[in-house]
Structures are given as structure tokens and as C-alpha cells.
Amino acid sequence: xxxxxxxxxxxxxxxxxxxxxxxxxxxxxxxxxxxxxxxxxxxxxxxxxxxxxxxxxxxxxxxxxxxxxxxxxxxxxxxxxxxxxxxxxxxxxxxxxxxxxxxxxxxxxxxxxxxxxxxxxxxxxxxxxxxxxxxxxxxxxxxxxxxxxxxxxxxxxxxxxxxxxxxxxxxxxxxxxxxxxxxxxxxxxxxxxxxxxxxxxxxxxxxxxxxxxxxxxxxxxxxxxxxxxxxxxxxxxxxxxxxxxxxxxxxxxxxxxxxxxxxxxxxxxxxxxxxxxxxxxxxxxxxxxxxxxxxxxxxxxxxxxxxxxxxxxxxxxxxxxxxxxxxxxxxxxxxxxxxxxxxxxxxxxxxxxxxxxxxxxxxxxxxxxxxxxxxxxxxxxxxxxxxxxxxxxxxxxxxxxxxxxxxxxxxxxxxxxxxxxxxxxxxxxxxxxxxxxxxxxxxxxxxxxxxxxxxxxxxxxxxxxxxxxxxxxxxxxxxx
Amino acid sequence: xxxxxxxxxxxxxxxxxxxxxxxxxxxxxxxxxxxxxxxxxxxxxxxxxxxxxxxxxxxxxxxxxxxxxxxxxxxxxxxxxxxxxxxxxxxxxxxxxxxxxxxxxxxxxxxxxxxxxxxxxxxxxxxxxxxxxxxxxxxxxxxxxxxxxxxxxxxxxxxxxxxxxxxxxxxxxxxxxxxx
Ligand code: SF4
Numbered sequence: 001x002x003x004x005x006x007x008x009x010x011x012x013x014x015x016x017x018x019x020x021x022x023x024x025x026x027x028x029x030x031x032x033x034x035x036x037x038x039x040x041x042x043x044x045x046x047x048x049x050x051x052x053x054x055x056x057x058x059x060x061x062x063x064x065x066x067x068x069x070x071x072x073x074x075x076x077x078x079x080x081x082x083x084x085x086x087x088x089x090x091x092x093x094x095x096x097x098x099x100x101x102x103x104x105x106x107x108x109x110x111x112x113x114x115x116x117x118x119x120x121x122x123x124x125x126x127x128x129x130x131x132x133x134x135x136x137x138x139x140x141x142x143x144x145x146x147x148x149x150x151x152x153x154x155x156x157x158x159x160x161x162x163x164x165x166x167x168x169x170x171x172x173x174x175x176x177x178x179x180x181x182x183x184x185x186x187x188x189x190x191x192x193x194x195x196x197x198x199x200x201x202x203x204x205x206x207x208x209x210x211x212x213x214x215x216x217x218x219x220x221x222x223x224x225x226x227x228x229x230x231x232x233x234x235x236x237x238x239x240x241x242x243x244x245x246x247x248x249x250x251x252x253x254x255x256x257x258x259x260x261x262x263x264x265x266x267x268x269x270x271x272x273x274x275x276x277x278x279x280x281x282x283x284x285x286x287x288x289x290x291x292x293x294x295x296x297x298x299x300x301x302x303x304x305x306x307x308x309x310x311x312x313x314x315x316x317x318x319x320x321x322x323x324x325x326x327x328x329x330x331x332x333x334x335x336x337x338x339x340x341x342x343x344x345x346x347x348x349x350x351x352x353x354x355x356x357x358x359x360x361x362x363x364x365x366x367x368x369x370x371x372x373x374x375x376x377x378x379x380x381x382x383x384x385x386x387x388x389x390x391x392x393x394x395x396x397x398x399x400x401x402x403x404x405x406x407x408x409x410x411x412x413x414x415x416x417x418x419x420x421x422x423x424x425x426x427x428x429x430x431x432x433x434x435x436x437x438x439x440x441x442x443x444x445x446x447x448x449x450x451x452x453x454x455x456x457x458x459x460x461x462x463x464x465x466x467x468x469x470x471x472x473x474x475x476x477x478x479x480x
Numbered sequence: 481x482x483x484x485x486x487x488x489x490x491x492x493x494x495x496x497x498x499x500x501x502x503x504x505x506x507x508x509x510x511x512x513x514x515x516x517x518x519x520x521x522x523x524x525x526x527x528x529x530x531x532x533x534x535x536x537x538x539x540x541x542x543x544x545x546x547x548x549x550x551x552x553x554x555x556x557x558x559x560x561x562x563x564x565x566x567x568x569x570x571x572x573x574x575x576x577x578x579x580x581x582x583x584x585x586x587x588x589x590x591x592x593x594x595x596x597x598x599x600x601x602x603x604x605x606x607x608x609x610x611x612x613x614x615x616x617x618x619x620x621x622x623x624x625x626x627x628x629x630x631x632x633x634x635x636x637x638x639x640x641x642x643x644x645x646x647x648x649x650x651x652x653x654x655x656x657x658x659x660x
Contacts, residue, residue, distance in 0.1 A: 024605055043601075045574075045575040045584070051586075064494050149508070152505075156503055168496055270595070272587075275606070279587075288597070
């Protein structure tokens with residue numbers, strides 16, 4: 001495995017992540033990057049400490065896996081609970097949950113684009129790192145910054161207006177939700193839609209302009225093909241909340257269609273690797289080496305036959321032209337895909353808020369423990385998310401399995417980092433702008449573990465040239 | 481008067497406390513007028529600089545966190561525990577009831593979706609987990625705590641704006657302390 005004659009570069013976002021992730025690049029003697037590893041340094045042990053808890057506690061506990069996509073965890077979890085109870089949510093309860101889920105997707109995508117990525121796009125990859133953040137954007141493009149902040153706020157506000165809390169909302173419970181929506185809150189959200197739409201179109205224009213002006217870079221940005229997994233509705237349409245799984249291959253051929261999420265173990269396996277706390281899932285029929293697949297906005301657009309809403313459909317058709325209706329592999333297009341999803345989310349929120357039954361008071365069905373096993377799935381902002389619980393007769397949890405979006409992108413992220421590093425780093429001369437490009441390969445995936453860490457700007461870099469034992473040969477800090 | 485310096489840090493937590501900080505929305509621009517946010521998981525690869533206020537999310541779960549919090553304490557005039565994980569380990573500390581080896585094996589060996597070829601994470605580049613998770617005040621002196629999971633954005637903004645205006649925040653004001 002590790003050969004101590006080979007040099008490694010470790011990119012350790014020391015100050016940013018405080019140990020949450022590191023990248024190491026292995027070089028051969030001629031200065032070519034030969035391997036890339038994304039070391040995820042976080043572990044909290046949910047699978048173990050949830051054992052022995054009551055299954056109905058899971059939506060609340062598991063939301064604490066992530067402060068950026070707590071609703072997705074609560075939704076996947078509550079669906080698993082509903083399978084255990086054998087109960088369906090009420091119409092209004094289900095719709096309110098769908099609305100919250102859409103809201104979270106909007107706020108998470110707004111954060112990823114406006115707070116985290118727009119500084120690179122608007123100020124430039126090689127601009128002053130101290131300013132390359134949302135506050136730097138506020139100095140130069142005040143309107144864009146404020147709009148971005150307010151779009152994220154709109155998404156968060158949906159949760160607040162339904163449950164009284166923006167993050168880790170209570171009340172998402174088997175059978176529906178604990179709180180109905182008031183007419184006053186419905187109107188407040190509905191009135192926000194036009195502004196939200198305007199903002200997302202501004203974002204879409206920013207990304208398109210960037211695509212036009214940087215065509216070569218955008219096209220060549222880590223375009224290694226992979227398989228894709230996403231959820232689709234009954235007509236193959238893009239879907240985030242409720243649907244069936246679809247896998248497509250690198251040419252867009254559908255490998256599996258309309259798979260019930262509870263069959264996920266037939267198609268997905270994962271492997272623990274000694275160099276990361278994040279496991280490496282793969283498409284089981286193709287095996288560990290060949291089964292690299294991606295999830296998230298790019299994957300969902302690649303698997304979908306169409307969008308559900310008209311304005312998003314217009315963009316989707318343009319997106320499909322990028323690679324002649326075949327899957328779009330270029331990692332840079334994650335940004336565009338994310339914005340199209342956010343637009344679709346805003347349109348869907350409008351439709352839901354106009355549903356006559358959205359303020360219905362009958363929000364929850366009640367049932368009790370009936371089945372041992374529950375498996376729930378939803379599309380988190382970063383991809384397909386599975387919760388799987390096995391319970392005892394009393395409803396006590398015996399086993400928990402969580403398959404998280406960022407985990408599923410892990411093997412592809414490694415591949416993308418390698419692609420970019422090989423393209424931009426030759427020899428042991430390392431320039432700041434190059435590092436930022438390696439980093440931005442990760443940022444394209446918007447991995448959960450680092451969202452909050454670069455929530456206000458940029459990732460710092462400490463690069464270390466080390467040998468395989470970890471002895472530092474040379475250290476280069478990004479110049480501020 | 482020179483601008484104050486703020487740092488925010490994410491240790492063993494879910495990032496929800498940082499998201500709640502972001503939920504102060506446009507008011508972030510007001511904060512930026514009064515202070516430079518010198519290290520908000522941002523800025524660059526330099527050492528943690530001297531700051532007036534450090535907001536710390538999350539509990540101490542590993543050797544790296546421990547080193548860090550000691551350093552942060554040295555560098556910060558005011559250290560604030562942001563949220564329940566920092567204050568009393570909360571969900572992050574739920575693993576304290578189990579043996580660390582069991583906790584790791586449940587995820588990396590015994591998981592239903594794992595294949596048979598896996599290895600336990602033990603690479604030199606990875607942090608070493610502590611047997612138990614610790615709240616901040618068990619390791620360092622903490623000046624203020626903002627409770628909640630996460631604390632509300634209003635509570636965070638209130639504390640920040642009081643401190644930035646050289647006032648002592650009155651955390652007993654119940655309405656500012658809405659949390660869940
Ligand atoms: S206190 Fe709650 S919101 Fe904050 S890090 Fe801990 S679990 Fe997340």
C-alpha cells in the first residue's frame with residue numbers, strides 16, 4: 001500500500017475544519033499526482049447509541065446528525081417509523097412535511113450557491129482569500145449578497161412558520177406532523193414566492209455567464225463519468241420527497257428503475273476504509289471498483305426524465321443539451337443543477353401553498369408498533385438518504401443503519417480531487433489558486449461535513465508534503 | 481476604537497449551531513460593521529489568532545479537539561459555549577454510555593450494508609477519538625453559555641451585539657432564550 005519512497009501532499013484545512021477533513025495527494029518521483037484521499041475526520045456513532053431507544057424518538061435524535069439537512073433526516077426517519085407502524089400520514093400532514101422538505105432544499109442550495117460558491121464565481125478563484133466570502137460579496141455586490149441571504153431565510157422560514165423552529169424542528173412524527181399551518185403563515189410564505197423566484201433567476205444568470213466566460217475550464221472540470229442514483233416520481237419526473245429509486249449508467253442507460261427504497265440493500269453495499277471515517281458505498285452489481293455512483297443535484301437531474309414544474313423544465317431542457325441528453329459528468333455542473341432544483345422547489349412551494357387543504361387541521365394519524373423493520377428514504381439536498389431500523393417487540397431499537405448522501409459521493413469525490421490535482425499540480429510547486437481549485441472540486445459536491453465550516457467564506461489551506469508515515473517534509477500555508 | 485475580532489469554531493457537533501448563527505440573516509452585515517470575523521471556519525491556514533470573542537459549537541470528542549480548545553482559550557478574551565453540545569455534550573455525548581470500541585465496530589464492522597472487505601479507520605491522518613465526549617467547561621473556563629439545540633438566532637445575535645457594544649448580556653431574559 002503506502003510506499004514510503006513516495007511523497008504525499010496533505011491538504012489539511014486545519015483552521016477551517018479543525019480536523020473534520022484533510023486531503024492527501026500522493027506524488028511519484030516525477031512530481032505527478034498519483035492518488036488522492038479525502039480523509040473525513042468526524043465520527044459520532046449514531047448507529048450504536050440509538051440502540052435501545054424507542055423508535056419514535058428517532059426523527060428527533062437523527063435530525064441532530066446534520067444541522068443543514070435536519071428535515072431530510074427527520075423525513076427518512078419518520079418514513080421508517082411509519083413502515084414500523086404500518087400507517088400512512090394524513091393528506092395535510094404529508095403535504096406540510098413535503099413543504100418543509102422543499103424549504104430545506106431551498107435554504108441549503110441557497111447557502112451552497114450564494115454564501116459558499118458565488119465568491120469564487122463573482123470575485124474570482126485567485127482573488128484575495130480574506131475577501132472571498134459572503135461579506136466580500138456584500139461589499140462589492142450588495143444586492144446579490146442580501147438576496148442570497150434572504151433566499152436562504154425563505155427556506156428556513158418555512159420550517160419556522162410550520163413548527164416554530166428553523167433548525168431541528170419538533171413535530172415531524174409518524175402519521176404526519178404535530179402542527180397545522182395557520183392561514184396567516186400560509187399567506188406570509190406565499191407572498192415571499194415572487195422575490196425568491198427573482199433571486200434564483202439572478203443566481204442562474206450568474207452561473208450561465210460564468211459557464212460562457214469560462215467554457216474550457218467548466219467543461220474540463222473533473223468530467224470523469226460515474227453511475228448516478230436518484231429518486232423519481234411515477235412518470236420518471238424529478239422528485240425529492242417521495243418516489244422510487246432509479247440508477248443510470250454513464251451513458252444514461254437505465255440500470256434499475258422504480259425500485260422501492262426498502263430494497264436498497266440489493267443494490268448498494270459499502271466498504272470501510274482505514275483512511276477515513278466516511279465509508280465508501282458502491283453499486284453492488286458492479287462491485288467496489290466499478291460501482292462508483294453519484295447522488296445529489298447533478299445525479300437527480302441526470303436520472304430524471306423531466307422536471308415537475310414549468311420554469312424548472314425550461315432550464316432542465318438547457319441542462320440536457322450540455323451533453324446531448326446524456327448524463328452530464330462535469331462536476332462543475334453541480335452548481336447549475338442545484339439552482340435548477342432550487343427553482344423547482346420554489347415553484348413546488350407555491351403549488352403546495354395554494355392547495356386548499358394545506359391549512360387543514362387533520363394533520364396526524366395515530367398508530368402503534370406493528371412491524372419489526374422500518375426503512376425510510378428521501379432526497380436530502382446532497383442526495384439519497386436511507387434510514388433503516390430493526391426493532392424488538394416493544395419498539396426498542398435493536399439495529400440502525402444510516403446511508404448518508406455525502407457518504408455515497410465519497411468515492412467520486414476522491415476521484416474528482418484526483419482529476420483536478422492531476423490537472424493543476426505538477427511537481428511540488430504549489431500555488432494558492434491551484435489549491436483553491438482542488439478545494440472547489442469538493443465544494444461542487446457541497447459535502448455536508450464542510451458546509452457550515454465554509455459557511456462564511458473560504459476554506460484555509462495548509463499543505464504538507466509528507467512521507468507515508470506522516471512525517472512532514474515541507475509545509476506551505478496559503479498566503480493571506 | 482479598533483474593530484473587535486470574532487472567531488467561531490465547529491468541534492463535535494452537527495453544524496446546526498453555526499446554521500443558527502447564519503439565521504441572523506441580514507443582521508450579519510451589522511455584526512460585520514462592529515467586528516471582523518477573522519476565523520469562522522474561514523480565513524486561511526494561519527494559527528488561531530488572538531480574538532475578543534470565540535463562539536464554540538460542539539463537544540470535545542478527540543485529541544485534536546482537546547488541543548484546539550486549549551489553544552482557543554489562550555487566544556480568546558471571551559469564550560462562549562454555543563449550544564447544548566458544547567455545554568453538556570447533548571447528542572454528541574450519547575456515545576458516552578457505550579465503550580468506544582463497540583461504537584466504532586457497530587459502524588465499521590457490524591453495519592448491515594457493509595461488505596466483508598472493510599477495515600477499521602486508523603490512518604495517521606485521522607484524529608484519535610477520546611473514550612468519552614467532554615463538554616467545554618470540563619476542559620477550559622467558559623465565560624458565557626448560550627443554551628439550545630441550537631440556540632435561536634435571536635439569542636445569538638443578542639449576545640453578540642451586547643458584547644460588541646461592551647455591555648454584559650443578560651441571559652436570564654427568557655424571551656431571548658427560546659430554544660428546543
Ligand atoms: S447543540 Fe444541537 S444544533 Fe448545536 S451542534 Fe449540538 S446537536 Fe447540533
